[in-house]
Amino acid sequence: MSSVLADVLLVAALIGALALVHRPLGDYMAAVYSSTKHLRVEKWIYRSVGANPDAEMRWPAYLRGVLAFSAVGVIFLYVLQRVQDKLPLSLGFKPITPDQAFNTAVSFVSNTNWQSYSGETAMSHIAQTAGLAVQNFVSAAVGIAVAVALVRGFARSRTGDLGNFWTDLVRGTVRILLPLSVIAAVLLISAGAIQNFGDLHTITTLTGDKQAISPGAVASQEAIKDVGTNGGGFFNANSAHPFENPGGFTNLLEIFLLLVIPFSLPRTFGKMVGNVRQGYAIVAAMGIIWFLAVVAVTWIEYAHPGTASQIAGGSMEGKEQRFGEGPSSLFAVSTTMTSTGSVNSFHDSYQGLSGGVLLLGMMLGEIAPGGVGSGLYGMLIMAIIAVFLAGLMVGRTPEYLGKKIGTREIKLAACYILITPALVLIGTAVAMALPDGKEAMTNIDAHGFSEVLYAYTSASNNNGSAFAGFGANTPFFNTTLGLCMTLGRFLPMVFVLALAGSLAEQKPIPATAGTLRTEKPLFTGLLVGAIMIITGLTFFPALALGPLAEGLAA
Amino acid sequence: MNTSVVNTARMLWAALRMLLVLTLVTGVIYPLVVTGIGQAAFHDQANGSMVKADGKEVGSRLIGQSWSIKGTDKPDPKWFQGRPSNSGYDPLATGSSQLGASDPTLVKHVQAAKKQVAEFNRVSESEVPVDAVTGSASAIDPDISPQYADIQVKRVAEANGLTAARVERLVKDHTQGRTLGFLDQPRVNVLELNIALKEAAKN
Numbered sequence: 001m002s003s004v005l006a007d008v009l010l011v012a013a014l015i016g017a018l019a020l021v022h023r024p025l026g027d028y029m030a031a032v033y034s035s036t037k038h039l040r041v042e043k044w045i046y047r048s049v050g051a052n053p054d055a056e057m058r059w060p061a062y063l064r065g066v067l068a069f070s071a072v073g074v075i076f077l078y079v080l081q082r083v084q085d086k087l088p089l090s091l092g093f094k095p096i097t098p099d100q101a102f103n104t105a106v107s108f109v110s111n112t113n114w115q116s117y118s119g120e121t122a123m124s125h126i127a128q129t130a131g132l133a134v135q136n137f138v139s140a141a142v143g144i145a146v147a148v149a150l151v152r153g154f155a156r157s158r159t160g161d162l163g164n165f166w167t168d169l170v171r172g173t174v175r176i177l178l179p180l181s182v183i184a185a186v187l188l189i190s191a192g193a194i195q196n197f198g199d200l201h202t203i204t205t206l207t208g209d210k211q212a213i214s215p216g217a218v219a220s221q222e223a224i225k226d227v228g229t230n231g232g233g234f235f236n237a238n239s240a241h242p243f244e245n246p247g248g249f250t251n252l253l254e255i256f257l258l259l260v261i262p263f264s265l266p267r268t269f270g271k272m273v274g275n276v277r278q279g280y281a282i283v284a285a286m287g288i289i290w291f292l293a294v295v296a297v298t299w300i301e302y303a304h305p306g307t308a309s310q311i312a313g314g315s316m317e318g319k320e321q322r323f324g325e326g327p328s329s330l331f332a333v334s335t336t337m338t339s340t341g342s343v344n345s346f347h348d349s350y351q352g353l354s355g356g357v358l359l360l361g362m363m364l365g366e367i368a369p370g371g372v373g374s375g376l377y378g379m380l381i382m383a384i385i386a387v388f389l390a391g392l393m394v395g396r397t398p399e400y401l402g403k404k405i406g407t408r409e410i411k412l413a414a415c416y417i418l419i420t421p422a423l424v425l426i427g428t429a430v431a432m433a434l435p436d437g438k439e440a441m442t443n444i445d446a447h448g449f450s451e452v453l454y455a456y457t458s459a460s461n462n463n464g465s466a467f468a469g470f471g472a473n474t475p476f477f478n479t480t481l482g483l484c485m486t487l488g489r490f491l492p493m494v495f496v497l498a499l500a501g502s503l504a505e506q507k508p509i510p511a512t513a514g515t516l517r518t519e520k521p522l523f524t525g526l527l528v529g530a531i532m533i534i535t536g537l538t539f540f541p542a543l544a545l546g547p548l549a550e551g552l553a554a
Numbered sequence: 555m556n557t558s559v560v561n562t563a564r565m566l567w568a569a570l571r572m573l574l575v576l577t578l579v580t581g582v583i584y585p586l587v588v589t590g591i592g593q594a595a596f597h598d599q600a601n602g603s604m605v606k607a608d609g610k611e612v613g614s615r616l617i618g619q620s621w622s623i624k625g626t627d628k629p630d631p632k633w634f635q636g637r638p639s640n641s642g643y644d645p646l647a648t649g650s651s652q653l654g655a656s657d658p659t660l661v662k663h664v665q666a667a668k669k670q671v672a673e674f675n676r677v678s679e680s681e682v683p684v685d686a687v688t689g690s691a692s693a694i695d696p697d698i699s700p701q702y703a704d705i706q707v708k709r710v711a712e713a714n715g716l717t718a719a720r721v722e723r724l725v726k727d728h729t730q731g732r733t734l735g736f737l738d739q740p741r742v743n744v745l746e747l748n749i750a751l752k753e754a755a756k757n
Binding site for chain 2: 003005006007009010013041045048049050051064065068069071072073076118120121129130131133134137138166169170173174178181182185186189190191192193194195196197198201203204205206207208209211212213214217219220221223224235236237240241242243246247248249251252304305306307308309311312313314315316317318319320321322323324327343344345346348349350351352355442443444447450467468469550553
């Protein structure tokens with residue numbers, strides 16, 4: 001069978017599996033966040049924490065919960081890395097330096113998982129499983145919680161109550177992320193991903209050389225890394241490492257895992273606002289953008305216009321033989337579009353224009369389908385912008401799901417969409433103006449600039465993948481990228497929760513003949529158009545200097 | 555004390571307790587349960603899919619190795635060679651060159667690799683497949699393409715005193731197609747092929 005046909009079947013199998021699962025999973029998640037009952041383990045958790053799981057919170061209280069929990073998470077993870085040598089199972093690794101420990105702590109708490117360290121030579125067993133992997137769970141649960149709070153803002157009326165943050169956090173972790181991860185981890189082990197707490201294992205090869213085989217609780221971390229759209233690899237090579245991603249089956253499984261919650265949440269949203277077709281309009285916009293990007297990157301990779309790729313006869317630099325160009329491209333698009341950032345091939349060595357598409361995928365704000373939770377709330381913000389644009393065209397006060405989009409709402413939405421472009425462009429400009437930017441580049445010319453642009457785009461949008469030639473482990477980059485990750489994660493959440501509060505307080509307005517039908521294909525088209533225009537205008541000049549210049553020169 | 559300070563402190567204290575409890579659930583119980591299941595049900599895979607030759611562990615089926623003459627970086631003609639590696643197949647330094655697709659340094663690398671592989675295997679440069687001249691992502695890619703294995707057959711057969719037909723047979727036996735017809739690329743596991751080769755050369 002030809003590669004292209006195999007790739008078509010692969011994409012078809014992936015879409016088929018997602019289509020099959022989104023409905024039960026989406027309905028299940030809606031039930032989880034609407035239920036009034038608590039599991040026994042949850043009751044035990046609430047008791048030991050001293051939280052009342054049934055107390056409703058208004059948006060400022062909900063936000064304080066998010067921020068307090070995340071702040072504590074950063075400090076805990078920072079301390080854990082600084083003292084890892086004094087704890088058991090340290091593998092003899094030294095404490096992480098302060099700037100890198102700060103960077104890594106905010107990186108995992110903000111669901112970014114940007115890594116300026118190499119797992120196999122830096123992080124102890126305890127730091128990995130009880131530190132980094134824990135944030136893989138809870139940062140994902142925080143993302144879903146904030147999205148659910150926004151959905152409740154649409155679904156509820158004449159109240160400021162958005163639910164209880166602690167309850168949403170615990171339920172997301174215990175009822176959604178944990179069961180999915182256990183199943184995924186066992187499947188991964190069965191296919192060859194390792195899962196042990198051993199020591200470095202040195203063997204003598206047939207040539208008489210020595211080789212050190214890494215140990216690790218890899219499968220358990222790999223599972224939540226994908227399910228929670230985190231992306232932080234156990235090893236430096238991330239999902240290109242054969243112990244993380246041993247073959248074609250695990251590759252498909254991992255792509256499925258990182259897409260499954262983001263593509264199912266619109267169903268949850270539809271269910272909770274009482275009209276599943278509203279959810280389908282949203283998921284259609286996500287799916288269209290994702291699919292177009294898959295086609296574009298796969299096509300460019302097979303065409304391999306780059307000079308070196310032409311001589312080599314294909315675009316296999318930085319890709320694994322068991323995956324090849326097509327499945328690598330599918331992974332690359334899915335990981336950049338979901339704010340995951342795990343990689344099964346190195347984006348730095350992709351063709352210039354493919355790199356541009358991957359960058360654009362992140363610049364869209366991680367909404368197609370985006371990270372767990374963050375993808376849905378990002379897309380709902382864009383939907384508000386889209387109904388606002390439509391309202392301007394016909395001169396009507398815009399409304400969405402029976403809620404008026406007034407001055408306050410549109411101001412909050414506008415603030416939301418300004419944050420990441422500001423962080424990306426200012427961050428890149430500062431790095432380029434200082435000697436630090438140039439010193440960090442592995443590549444030259446336009447591609448070198450792309451490495452810096454990619455770093456700030458990835459950090460600010462909480463993606464975490466890199467043009468990994470970029471030498472990120474300096475105090476300057478650990479600090480500035482750390483700030484971008486923090487602000488890029490938590491400032492938008494402030495606006496989302498404020499918006500949710502203001503929507504929940506409104507009384508619903510009945511739909512009339514003049515109401516824009518937001519469950520129709522026309523609206524999906526308007527939404528995709530609005531996303532492309534807003535992002536295109538914002539980032540086009542930066543893209544022109546980097547990947548476009550490189551791609552057109554080849 | 556100011557009430558907002560008290561409230562903030564109370565909030566942070568609750569958050570810390572929540573974090574510790576969830577650390578217990580997701581950071582201790584979860585990995586231990588998964589490790590338990592993995593070690594019980596998939597002992598071999600969970601511990602690295604190690605392979606043996608003559609009763610001794612000689613590597614992991616999943617981790618590529620260097621097949622150079624010991625102590626040098628010169629490829630040993632008697633072994634099948636893997637893909638170029640950014641770290642000389644050191645599993646503690648995984649990753650790739652990170653060079654862009656049009657980068658002048660990468661152009662030089664590819665040209666040099668093409669020349670070297672062609673001369674080493676005494677084939678023309680046009681017969682050298684892409685995986686033989688491009689660095690893998692992990693630096694420990696365990697596989698090569700069937701085409702890359704094919705062009706090495708003659709050289710390997712000669713160096714081991716075997717017939718080309720015999721070695722060709724070995725390559726064929728160790729070529730894996732696509733699982734279910736669409737998963738994985740066709741590939742040859744270099745370590746397993748070389749173990750079989752050593753066995754054949756002994757007889």
